[in-house]
Amino acid sequence: MDLTKISSPSFLKDLNKKQLEALAGEIRAFLIEKCSITGGHIGPNLGVVELTIALHKAFNSPKDKFLWDVGHQAYVHKILTGRASQFDTLRQFKGLCGFPKLVESEHDMWETGHSSTSLSAAMGMAAARDIKGDKNFVVPIIGDGALTGGMALEALNHIGHEKTNMIVILNDNEMSIAPNVGALHDVLGRLRTAKEYSRAKEDLESLIHKIPMVGDKLAATAERVKDSLKYLVVSGVFFEELGFKYLGPIDGHDFEALEKTLEYAKKVQGPVLVHVLTKKGKGYKPAEDDTIGTWHGTGPYKMETGAFVKSSTKGPAWSSLVAESVRKCMKEDNRIVTITPAMPVGSKLEGIQKDFPNRFFDVGIAEQHATTMAAGLATQHMKPFLSIYSTFLQRAYDQVLHDIARPNLNVFIGIDRAGLVGADGETHQGVFDISFLRHIPNIVLMMPKDENEGQHMVKTAIDYNDGPIALRYPRGNGLGVEMDAEMKALPIGSWEVLREGSDAVILTFGTTIPMALKAAEQLAYQGIDVRVVNARFIKPMDEVMLHEIMQENLPILTIEESLLQGGFGSAVLEFAFDKKYRNVQIERIGIPDEFIEHGEVDLLLEEINVTAEEAVKRITQLVPNKQSDRVN
Numbered sequence: 001m002d003l004t005k006i007s008s009p010s011f012l013k014d015l016n017k018k019q020l021e022a023l024a025g026e027i028r029a030f031l032i033e034k035c036s037i038t039g040g041h042i043g044p045n046l047g048v049v050e051l052t053i054a055l056h057k058a059f060n061s062p063k064d065k066f067l068w069d070v071g072h073q074a075y076v077h078k079i080l081t082g083r084a085s086q087f088d089t090l091r092q093f094k095g096l097c098g099f100p101k102l103v104e105s106e107h108d109m110w111e112t113g114h115s116s117t118s119l120s121a122a123m124g125m126a127a128a129r130d131i132k133g134d135k136n137f138v139v140p141i142i143g144d145g146a147l148t149g150g151m152a153l154e155a156l157n158h159i160g161h162e163k164t165n166m167i168v169i170l171n172d173n174e175m176s177i178a179p180n181v182g183a184l185h186d187v188l189g190r191l192r193t194a195k196e197y198s199r200a201k202e203d204l205e206s207l208i209h210k211i212p213m214v215g216d217k218l219a220a221t222a223e224r225v226k227d228s229l230k231y232l233v234v235s236g237v238f239f240e241e242l243g244f245k246y247l248g249p250i251d252g253h254d255f256e257a258l259e260k261t262l263e264y265a266k267k268v269q270g271p272v273l274v275h276v277l278t279k280k281g282k283g284y285k286p287a288e289d290d291t292i293g294t295w296h297g298t299g300p301y302k303m304e305t306g307a308f309v310k311s312s313t314k315g316p317a318w319s320s321l322v323a324e325s326v327r328k329c330m331k332e333d334n335r336i337v338t339i340t341p342a343m344p345v346g347s348k349l350e351g352i353q354k355d356f357p358n359r360f361f362d363v364g365i366a367e368q369h370a371t372t373m374a375a376g377l378a379t380q381h382m383k384p385f386l387s388i389y390s391t392f393l394q395r396a397y398d399q400v401l402h403d404i405a406r407p408n409l410n411v412f413i414g415i416d417r418a419g420l421v422g423a424d425g426e427t428h429q430g431v432f433d434i435s436f437l438r439h440i441p442n443i444v445l446m447m448p449k450d451e452n453e454g455q456h457m458v459k460t461a462i463d464y465n466d467g468p469i470a471l472r473y474p475r476g477n478g479l480g481v482e483m484d485a486e487m488k489a490l491p492i493g494s495w496e497v498l499r500e501g502s503d504a505v506i507l508t509f510g511t512t513i514p515m516a517l518k519a520a521e522q523l524a525y526q527g528i529d530v531r532v533v534n535a536r537f538i539k540p541m542d543e544v545m546l547h548e549i550m551q552e553n554l555p556i557l558t559i560e561e562s563l564l565q566g567g568f569g570s571a572v573l574e575f576a577f578d579k580k581y582r583n584v585q586i587e588r589i590g591i592p593d594e595f596i597e598h599g600e601v602d603l604l605l606e607e608i609n610v611t612a613e614e615a616v617k618r619i620t621q622l623v624p625n626k627q628s629d630r631v632n
C-alpha cells in the first residue's frame, strides 16, 4: 500500500487481521527507511506500530481524543493521519515536526515534547466533555518512563478520585531512554509476569458462574476471594486502588488482543488503565537489541547494518567533556554525587555510573525530585552534581529557587543542551535558562567558550563552596581546541578580552563567540576596531571590566544564543541604567520573544538574525562617524 495516499485512519475499520498485519509491516519498513535518512525517534515508534493502528481502528479520531505522552512516538499516528508524504522533512527546518503539532493536523489533540503531561491534559479534556455533555473517548497514551514523572502521578491521583471516564493506555516496553528505573517500574515488572493470573481469574469466574443455583452468589463471594488473591499475586491493585479498572497486561503487537481489550475498555464506566506490553525497536534488529537507549533517538544510519552515519565534528561531545571532567574530580573528591533525571545516555554519564555506582542516581523522569534531592545532599556537605538539560530544568524552577538558592546550598548544576538544540524544536530549545536563573539571588551562572575552558569551569564549580553554581553547555561538539593538562579553577565573575579594540565592544559567551570574532574581522576591513569580550560569567558579571568599558563610553553590542527577554543583554542594560551610564549606546542580538521551531541550528540562527552579518550591521550603525571618517 502507498502510505502517502492515506488521508484519514477511517479505512482501518474495514481491514481484517491479515491486512492489519500487512499494513504494520509496510509502516515498519517505511519508518526504518525514512529515519535512516533523517534520523529521529525510531526505537519508540517501531514499538507502537500495532498499538497505534489498533487505537485508530477502535476509536474515531479526532472526535475521540488521542494524547501522545512525550509525543516522540507519534510517527505512526502521523502516517495514519495523512502525513506520510512529509516524512522526508522530518524534524527539519519548516518540515514535519517530530512531536504532535496542532497546526499540522486536527488529529493532533495535544502538543507534547516534555514528558508526563498527557494525563493532566486528558483530565482537562474529559472534564470539558462532561461539563458540555459531549460523548467521546479521551485516550492518553503514556509510556512506562513517562509514568514515573510526578505530573503523571498527580493526574492519576485526581482522575481516580473523580472517577472520570477515560481510557489510559500504558505503553510498557520496560525502557525509558535508558532502561526504566524506580519502584513503579518494579510494580509494572510484577504485572508483566502476571499474565497467568489474569487468565486464571477469568477461567475461575466463568467456572463459578456455571455452577447451577449457587453459581452467581458464590461468584460474588469469589470476587472477594479473587480480590484478596489479587493482593497476594499481582500488583495491578496499584492502579485499582487509585480508582482505575486495570486491564492487562496484553501483548501490544497482537491485533486480536488489542481489539478485544479496547472494545471491552470502551464499555467500562470510570477510568480504565490498559497495560500494553510492547518491544521498543520491534522489527529492526539493531534497535530491538538495544538495551541502553542508543536507538531511542538517532541521527541517520545505514539501514542494512545499523551503523550510524558519522557527522564531521572537531572536538569531543560537550556532554562527554563535562561528564569526563566531573568523573576525574569524583576520583579525588568523594563528596561529589551525580544525579540525572533519566538522561544518563544523552548526558554521557555511563562512565560515572560504572565507576561510582553508589554516588550516581538516575531518578527517572523526575526533575523536581532530582533537584531537591541534590539540595538534601548539599545540606549534608556532599557536593551534588545535578546533570540536567536546559529545557527539562524548566520543570524544576521552584526547586532551584526555593530549595537550593534561597538557603544558598552548594549544588553544582550542569545545564546540558543550553542554546538551540535543532531537530527537537520548540519544546526542547535550551534558550530560557539564563532568563529564569539570572534573577535568582546567590546563583553563579557561567558558560565556556570552548571545551578547554569547559574543563576549567567544571573545576571552578567543584572548588566553589559558596552556594549554587551552574555551568551551561550546548548540544553537540566542542571546537577541537587543545586541552590543558591540568583543570584549573577560574576567578568567579572574571571576563576575558579575546580581541582588543577601541571603537566598540562586543560582549558575548559560549557558542556565539566565533560569530562575534568573525564580525570583528569583517568590521576591521571597514576601519572599525572592535573589542570582543568573553563574558563567560553571566552572573555575576565582571563589573570592573563593565565599568571600564562604560567609562570609555564605547558602544556595546551583546550577543547571546539565548532569550533576549531577561537574558544577558538585559543584565548589561540594567547595569548601565543602575550605574547611571545613561549615554552608553547598547544594542542586543539574541533569541526574540517567540518560540523557535525545529530545524538545523545554523538555519534557525539565520532566520532570527543571530549572525555575524547582523553584528556587523548593528556595530556599523553604532559607530556611524567611523564610517564617514573612512569615506573621507
Ligand SMILES: Cc1ncc(C[n+]2csc(CCOP(=O)(O)OP(=O)(O)O)c2C)c(N)n1
Pocket (backbone or CB within 6 Å): 044, 047, 070, 072, 073, 113, 114, 115, 116, 142, 143, 144, 145, 146, 147, 171, 173, 175, 176, 177, 280, 296, 341, 342, 343, 365, 367, 392, 395
Ligand atoms: C520532562 C522530560 N524529561 C525528560 C525527557 C526526555 N525523554 C524523552 S522520551 C524519554 C523516555 C520516555 O520513556 P517512555 O515514556 O517509556 O517512552 P518510550 O520511549 O519507552 O516509548 C525521556 C526521558 C522529556 N521529554 N521530558
Ligand SMILES: CC(=O)[C@@H](O)[C@H](O)COP(=O)(O)O
Pocket (backbone or CB within 6 Å): 070, 072, 113, 177, 296, 297, 346, 417, 421, 424, 475
Ligand atoms: C523526546 C525527548 O525528549 C528526548 O528523546 C530528546 O529528544 C533527547 O534529546 P537529545 O537527542 O539532545 O539527547
Ligand SMILES: [Mg+2]
Pocket (backbone or CB within 6 Å): 143, 144, 145, 171, 172, 173, 174, 175, 176, 180
Ligand atoms: Mg518505555
